[in-house]
Amino acid sequence: MGKTVKKQRPVNLDLSTIRFPVTAISSILHRVTGVITLVALAILLWLLGLSLSPEGFQYAATIMDGFFAKFIMWGILTALAFHTVGGIRHMLMDFGYLAETLQVGKRSAHVTFVITVVLSILAGVLVW
Numbered sequence: 001m002g003k004t005v006k007k008q009r010p011v012n013l014d015l016s017t018i019r020f021p022v023t024a025i026s027s028i029l030h031r032v033t034g035v036i037t038l039v040a041l042a043i044l045l046w047l048l049g050l051s052l053s054p055e056g057f058q059y060a061a062t063i064m065d066g067f068f069a070k071f072i073m074w075g076i077l078t079a080l081a082f083h084t085v086g087g088i089r090h091m092l093m094d095f096g097y098l099a100e101t102l103q104v105g106k107r108s109a110h111v112t113f114v115i116t117v118v119l120s121i122l123a124g125v126l127v128w
Contacts, residue, residue: 023102026086026109033083040076070127077123082116 051060089108092098
C-alpha cells in the first residue's frame, strides 16, 4: 500500500475575495451564453410555431408588445451576440490568426466585451 501525503493547502472559502482574470470571465460567459442560446432556441421555436397561423400571429404580436417579452428578446439577442463574438475569437485563436499569449488573450477578451456592448445597444434599438 502506498502512503498518502497530506498537504497543507491554504483554503479560501470567501468567494467575494476571488478575482477572476478577464480571460476566465470571457470563457465562463461564453459557456453560459451557449446554454442561454440553447434555452432561447426553444422559446423562439415556440414563438415561430405560434405565428404560423393568422390568429397565432396576432397572439404572438400581442405577446411581443409587452415590456417583459421585449426584455427577454433583448437578453436573448445579447447572449447570442456575445456567444457569436466569443466563438469567432476562439476560432481566430484556433486557426492561428491570434497568438495564444496572455496579452493577446486579455486584449481579445476586452474587444469581445466592447463589440458585445455595441451589438447589445443595437439589439435594444431593434427590439424597442
